[in-house]
Amino acid sequence: MAVRCEERLAGDVWWVEVAREERLNAVNAEVMAGLEEVLSRAERTPTLRVLVVGGAGRAFVSGGDLREFAGLRTREEVEAMSRRMRRILERLEALRCWTVARVNGDAYGGGVELMLAFDMCVMAEGARLGMTQGRFGLTPGWGGLTRLVEKVGRARALKWLGCAEVLGAEQALAAGFVEEVVEKDALDVRVMALAERLAGCEPEVTAALKAGARRALEEPRDVAMEGELEAFCDLWVSEAHWERVERFLRRKG
Incomplete structure (x- = not known):
């Protein structure tokens, strides 16, 4: 099985691993199918609060499986992939x-x-990452160029891609590419602790925050703020909000 999924925290957290250790977890058709299956289940599971994805063994995901994808020789084949x-x-x-x-x-x-x-x-100390498609005469093909510009800015993204740079974990953290770097032996514990904290967020709040962050990137400022106000008002009158307010007031006496 190229993608494994374990349910934790009474099903609130799914711990997923890409498991092709012999190929450093490179993406192939089997991995794609496994990810699609996990996503389909997640989309049908409104109670899911956190999805964690990592790699099995010593790599996260080494990229696309060039040995398998080398069979794609026509434009139509590579476009479909x-x-x-x-x-x-x-x-x-x-x-x-x-x-x-x-x-x-x-x-x-x-x-x-x-x-x-x-x-x-969340990245382990000692891990490295690189947008190295240029070494094979390519640009990113899965939306990574656009997302990288959104994440670290145009100039830095172009430098990394143009030079096919490989970054250490601390460099990635300093550039704002990753949110945390922790010791490798402590990675799973730290990620699970983060997942538990995130799982405490109401699903409706999570969805509203993510939608609002997307609007902030894509919409004019006034439109994004109007969407923020609408979400706040909807959540204010929700049952979950008032349950938490009443619990707080009872505790304060």
């Missing part, structure tokens, strides 16, 4: 729950494109 994987990342990005990349090891090319689709990334 690229659109399929881009759709997977769009579905990941659109999930209403929180998504966390558990970057347990190196990530290159398409593996970095996968990282960019998560809400946040």
Whole structure:
């Protein structure tokens, strides 16, 4: 099984691993199918609060499997593959729950494109990442160029891509590419602790925050703020909000 999924915290957290250790978890058709299956289940599970994805063994995801994809020789074939994987990342990005990349090891090319689709990334010390498609005469093909510009800015993204740079974990943190760097042996504990904190957020609040963050990137400022106000008002009159308010007031006496 190329993608494994374990339910934790009474099903609030799904712990997913890309498991092709012999190929450093490179993405192939089997991995795509596994991710699609997990996403389909997640989309049908409104109680899911956090989706964590990492790699098995010593790598996160090393990129696309060039040995398998080398068989794609026509434009139509490569476009079908690229659109399929881009759709997977769009579905990941659109999930209403929180998504966390558990970057347990190196990530290159398409593996970095996968990282960019998560809400946040926690990276192990000693891991490296690189948008190295240029070494193979390519640009990112799964939406990674656009997401990288959104994440770190135009000039830095172009430098990394143009030079096919490989970054260490601390460099990635300083550039704002990842949100945390922790010791490798402590990674799973830290990611699970983060997932537990995120799981305490009401699903409606999570969805509203993610939608608002997307509007802030894509819409004019006044439109984004109007959407923020609408979400706040909807949540204010919700049952979940008043349950928490009443619990707080009772505790304060």
